[in-house]
Amino acid sequence: MRRKLTAWLDDRIGWxxxxxxxxxxxxxxxxxxxxxxxxxxxxxxxLVQVSTGVLLMLYYRPSAEEAFESIEFLMTAVPFGWxxxxxxxxxxxLMVFFAALHxxxxxxxxxxxxxxxxxxxxxxxxxxxxxxxxxSGYLLPWNQLSFFATAVGTDIAGVVPVVGTWTLRFLRGGDxxxxxxxxxxxxxxxxxxxxxxxxxxxxxxxxxxxxxxxVPAVAEAEAGRRPPxxxxxxxxxxxxxxxxxxxxxxxxxxxxxxxELGEKADPFAPAYANIRPEWYYVFMFQTLKLVPGxxxxxxxxxxxxxxxxxxxxxxxxxxxxxxxxxxxxxRSPAWTIAGLIALAFVVVMTCWGYATLIPLYIxxxxxxLLSIFAFITRGPRTAGHR
Amino acid sequence: xxxGDRQSCLSxxxxxxxxxxxxxxxxxSFGALIASVLYPIFRYVSPPxxxxxxxxxxxxxxxxxxxFQQKGFKIVRFGAEAVIVVRAGENDFRALSATxxxxxxxxxxxxxxxxxxxxxxxxxxxxxxxxxGGPPPRPLTPYKVNLVAKSGGASTIVVSKA
Numbered sequence: 001m002r003r004k005l006t007a008w009l010d011d012r013i014g015w016x017x018x019x020x021x022x023x024x025x026x027x028x029x030x031x032x033x034x035x036x037x038x039x040x041x042x043x044x045x046x047l048v049q050v051s052t053g054v055l056l057m058l059y060y061r062p063s064a065e066e067a068f069e070s071i072e073f074l075m076t077a078v079p080f081g082w083x084x085x086x087x088x089x090x091x092x093x094l095m096v097f098f099a100a101l102h103x104x105x106x107x108x109x110x111x112x113x114x115x116x117x118x119x120x121x122x123x124x125x126x127x128x129x130x131x132x133x134x135x136s137g138y139l140l141p142w143n144q145l146s147f148f149a150t151a152v153g154t155d156i157a158g159v160v161p162v163v164g165t166w167t168l169r170f171l172r173g174g175d176x177x178x179x180x181x182x183x184x185x186x187x188x189x190x191x192x193x194x195x196x197x198x199x200x201x202x203x204x205x206x207x208x209x210x211x212x213x214x215v216p217a218v219a220e221a222e223a224g225r226r227p228p229x230x231x232x233x234x235x236x237x238x239x240x241x242x243x244x245x246x247x248x249x250x251x252x253x254x255x256x257x258x259x260e261l262g263e264k265a266d267p268f269a270p271a272y273a274n275i276r277p278e279w280y281y282v283f284m285f286q287t288l289k290l291v292p293g294x295x296x297x298x299x300x301x302x303x304x305x306x307x308x309x310x311x312x313x314x315x316x317x318x319x320x321x322x323x324x325x326x327x328x329x330x331r332s333p334a335w336t337i338a339g340l341i342a343l344a345f346v347v348v349m350t351c352w353g354y355a356t357l358i359p360l361y362i363x364x365x366x367x368x369l370l371s372i373f374a375f376i377t378r379g380p381r382t383a384g385h386r
Numbered sequence: 387x388x389x390g391d392r393q394s395c396l397s398x399x400x401x402x403x404x405x406x407x408x409x410x411x412x413x414x415s416f417g418a419l420i421a422s423v424l425y426p427i428f429r430y431v432s433p434p435x436x437x438x439x440x441x442x443x444x445x446x447x448x449x450x451x452x453x454f455q456q457k458g459f460k461i462v463r464f465g466a467e468a469v470i471v472v473r474a475g476e477n478d479f480r481a482l483s484a485t486x487x488x489x490x491x492x493x494x495x496x497x498x499x500x501x502x503x504x505x506x507x508x509x510x511x512x513x514x515x516x517x518x519g520g521p522p523p524r525p526l527t528p529y530k531v532n533l534v535a536k537s538g539g540a541s542t543i544v545v546s547k548a
Binding site for chain 1: 431432433436461462463466468470484487488489490491492493494504505506507508509517520521522523524
């Protein structure tokens with residue numbers, strides 16, 4: 001029966017080609033291969049976002065009059081509504097975290113070297129899309145925090161010379177933040193961004209499959225010595241155990257620290273004390289706080305950090321084409337140092353923004369957890385999972 | 387062009403003029419087709435400018451409003467704008483745009499320090515609207531305040547464009 005079904009599928013969709021590909025796919029083994037799990041982890045959180053997001057759509061009403069109330073209803077009256085929303089919010093944060101971690105590991109291992117430039121570019125675009133999801137989803141509960149975060153975020157776009165005003169109006173759907181902005185953001189969040197993300201994600205995953213895993217220059221000797229691990233089932237099972245662990249963490253966070261709803265947005269109330277964006281925007285927020293008011297050559301001071309951040313984003317996107325040294329000999333200390341400086345800047349500014357060292361502890365904790373996971377998944381040193 | 391020329395051109399590397407013209411023609415019409423699809427989309431996503439009804443003046447309540455006693459300020463709607471009315475002293479009321487000139491947050495009034503303060507990025511203004519600290523690049527737009535006496539001692543605060 002099973003053979004018949006396989007043959008039937010094979011005739012129609014080339015099933016055996018797929019299984020043959022999976023059975024031949026291997027993952028190089030070396031001391032840094034714990035980083036190979038980070039992309040899969042980000043994908044897991046993305047899948048959680050899609051499923052919980054679809055569930056939220058069943059009750060959410062995207063209008064200024066009803067958005068807040070519909071979420072209040074969801075959180076208080078709908079069975080497990082609080083759980084679905086909290087998982088969506090926590091998973092969103094963890095997705096940003098793992099996407100950033102994945103990007104950092106790929107950056108420092110120089111995995112963007114030829115022939116994987118396009119894998120990197122699609123990956124950075126996906127990271128930006130994730131940030132776009134975060135920004136557009138933030139307004140949807142229509143509470144005070146989301147209202148001011150959107151006011152500031154869209155005004156930042158408006159500060160950019162030449163295209164600023166158009167961008168601001170394009171984002172807000174007018175000059176101000178109104179119910180029109182809410183439906184626009186909803187459209188982006190549930191239709192436009194998911195459509196673009198799906199296409200880019202498919203390309204990214206295909207490129208990863210076609211080009212295989214990159215081995216950092218420092219681990220080439222080790223990877224050559226050790227037998228590679230079969231992707232299916234050995235690597236996939238390790239991936240899966242990570243996902244199950246992540247699901248447990250998500251459930252625990254959602255149950256113990258349910259996401260708050262806050263107060264309904266009021267465009268005619270002052271922003272409350274200690275208002276702050278989500279953690280992944282805090283370093284930019286803190287930088288903007290430090291820039292004094294003023295103008296130079298018709299450009300406001302606040303536009304300068306915004307332009308610099310945009311330039312940094314562009315550099316990040318184009319790293320594979322700028323870092324010629326890594327393409328040539330696999331190492332490029334200057335880019336490593338630049339990356340470390342940027343990372344230090346982000347961590348310091350985030351600590352400053354929160355006036356606490358907790359972000360720094362989280363960096364250490366992440367390093368510790370990655371080391372533990374690396375130890376658990378290290379695999380045999382010699383004869384392997386062939 | 388003779389028959390022989392045409393035959394020899396089947397194998398020549400550069401396409402003959404007529405084919406190049408057709409290629410160019412089809413290529414540009416394809417570009418025009420894309421443009422004719424993209425242009426309406428671009429216009430559609432750019433929100434139309436809707437003229438806002440102009441507001442000349444609004445009433446901001448009584449001078450005896452308990453909000454002035456407790457917090458020292460009140461935010462009122464002036465058309466689509468938020469305007470902050472601050473009680474600077476006995477019968478001294480000031481009205482300023484409540485939208486921070488830095489990045490569009492709504493400012494509040496700190497009674498103890500007698501200044502307007504934006505919680506978003508720490509912008510500070512004095513009661514004339516002058517930006518005196520933090521990132522705001524410009525002062526707040528001032529509005530005119532008139533007190534219209536009512537029977538019973540209190541007055542109505544009338545805010546109008548300066």
